[in-house]
Amino acid sequence: MQAIYDVPAPAKLNLFLHVVGKRPDGYHLLQSIFTLIDWADTLHFERRSDGHLLRHDLGASLPPDDLCLRAARLLQAQSGCTYGVDIQIEKRIPAGAGMGGGSSDAASTLLALNRLWGLNWPLATLMPLGLKLGADVPFFLGGSHAFVEGIGEILHPIELPPLTFAVLKPSQSISTQEIFSSPLLARSKNVAIVAGFPANNSSAEKTSESSENHQTVGLNHLAVNHEELISLDNEGIAKLLGDSTRSFGRNDLQKPAEANCAEVVQALHILESEFGNSRMTGSGSAVFARVKTPANEQEENLLNQKIFSRLQGLPADWSGRICRSLDRHPLQGWAADEK
Numbered sequence: 001m002q003a004i005y006d007v008p009a010p011a012k013l014n015l016f017l018h019v020v021g022k023r024p025d026g027y028h029l030l031q032s033i034f035t036l037i038d039w040a041d042t043l044h045f046e047r048r049s050d051g052h053l054l055r056h057d058l059g060a061s062l063p064p065d066d067l068c069l070r071a072a073r074l075l076q077a078q079s080g081c082t083y084g085v086d087i088q089i090e091k092r093i094p095a096g097a098g099m100g101g102g103s104s105d106a107a108s109t110l111l112a113l114n115r116l117w118g119l120n121w122p123l124a125t126l127m128p129l130g131l132k133l134g135a136d137v138p139f140f141l142g143g144s145h146a147f148v149e150g151i152g153e154i155l156h157p158i159e160l161p162p163l164t165f166a167v168l169k170p171s172q173s174i175s176t177q178e179i180f181s182s183p184l185l186a187r188s189k190n191v192a193i194v195a196g197f198p199a200n201n202s203s204a205e206k207t208s209e210s211s212e213n214h215q216t217v218g219l220n221h222l223a224v225n226h227e228e229l230i231s232l233d234n235e236g237i238a239k240l241l242g243d244s245t246r247s248f249g250r251n252d253l254q255k256p257a258e259a260n261c262a263e264v265v266q267a268l269h270i271l272e273s274e275f276g277n278s279r280m281t282g283s284g285s286a287v288f289a290r291v292k293t294p295a296n297e298q299e300e301n302l303l304n305q306k307i308f309s310r311l312q313g314l315p316a317d318w319s320g321r322i323c324r325s326l327d328r329h330p331l332q333g334w335a336a337d338e339k
């Protein structure tokens with residue numbers, strides 16, 4: 001194989017994000033639902049025989065030593081592979097948005113080079129490499145929506161109904177590190193601990209990653225404080241995303257982000273007034289609202305018009321669009337499962 005073209009790297013939204021503790025090294029322990037959406041970057045890979053690793057930006061410019069190159073270098077060093085690669089990237093996911101764009105690029109790079117360089121490593125071997133690159137990378141390697149714990153390394157695959165979102169990214173970006181070090185970050189007095197319940201119906205997807213941190217069966221319920229049982233269906237998702245007085249879910253990073261970035265507050269207001277709900281994803285600055293999935297093309301056009309007309313009144317460097325959840329990551333199954 002000489003080249004792999006049109007490799008997708010989809011973004012994610014955190015339907016809720018609870019900070020539930022802190023590790024001795026300062027990293028925060030989270031509980032979150034990560035959802036794959038159809039706002040995606042596209043990457044192209046051409047193998048080089050001289051061992052050099054080069055990136056070419058087809059859209060927005062990325063930092064010189066970006067996450068794609070760092071992923072390629074790490075895989076090359078760990079495998080001893082003598083091939084190199086030219087990586088072309090069409091960047092579409094806004095950076096510093098809490099949508100995991102850089103992490104997704106890194107995960108897609110690991111999966112593509114694993115094939116292009118003929119390594120054929122199993123997913124369980126790629127996972128720890130992913131975690132070295134960033135806390136979100138294992139999720140994108142995992143290949144499905146997930147209830148995530150730890151700092152991002154404990155993945156419980158879940159199935160979700162098809163969901164539609166309006167996503168708005170203000171012009172300002174937010175540094176993840178800045179938000180986690182904010183004095184406003186809630187040390188929740190009433191930390192809601194969520195426990196997963198293995199799915200017991202046939203629709204549950206079996207996963208066969210054998211890594212210690214992977215459950216072998218998908219989840220279809222979450223229990224809040226081991227009491228209220230939330231189904232991962234439309235009704236349950238509505239509960240998770242309802243307003244903060246009625247809902248269980250929240251994003252604990254939202255308060256510090258609102259304090260640091262007035263545009264986050266503005267974006268939340270816009271979505272709230274247009275769609276009746278709003279929440280920030282990850283450490284921001286992008287925000288999203290759940291919207292009713294359009295039943296036909298006419299409804300779909302209407303939704304797109306709504307977000308388009310809102311964007312017209314804003315500075316040109318704001319971006320936004322209607323996004324659909326994916327069934328699964330388009331590269332799911334690219335790395336062999338361990339036998």
Ligand SMILES: C[C@@](CO)(OP(=O)(O)O)[C@H](O)COP(=O)(O)OP(=O)(O)OC[C@H]1O[C@@H](n2ccc(N)nc2=O)[C@H](O)[C@@H]1O
Nearest residue numbers: 026027028098099100134135136151176177180282283284
């Ligand atoms: C909070 C999340 C949720 O998806 O947000 P986004 O980055 O998508 O906004 C992620 O876990 C972020 O993951 P990632 O963006 O890979 O973070 P990293 O580069 O590993 O960490 C950047 C810095 O944030 C802090 N950090 C990060 C993750 C975490 N669980 N606790 C932390 O305290 C640490 O100070 C770390 O040095």
Ligand SMILES: Nc1ncnc2c1ncn2[C@@H]1O[C@H](COP(=O)(O)OP(=O)(O)O)[C@@H](O)[C@H]1O
Nearest residue numbers: 066067068095096097098099100101102103105
């Ligand atoms: N391939 C990449 N795409 C986007 N950002 C990258 C990439 N590689 C490194 N970065 C750096 O990582 C930072 C966070 O990017 P990103 O992962 O897109 O956002 P977030 O962590 O908020 O979801 C960016 O500001 C950028 O400097």
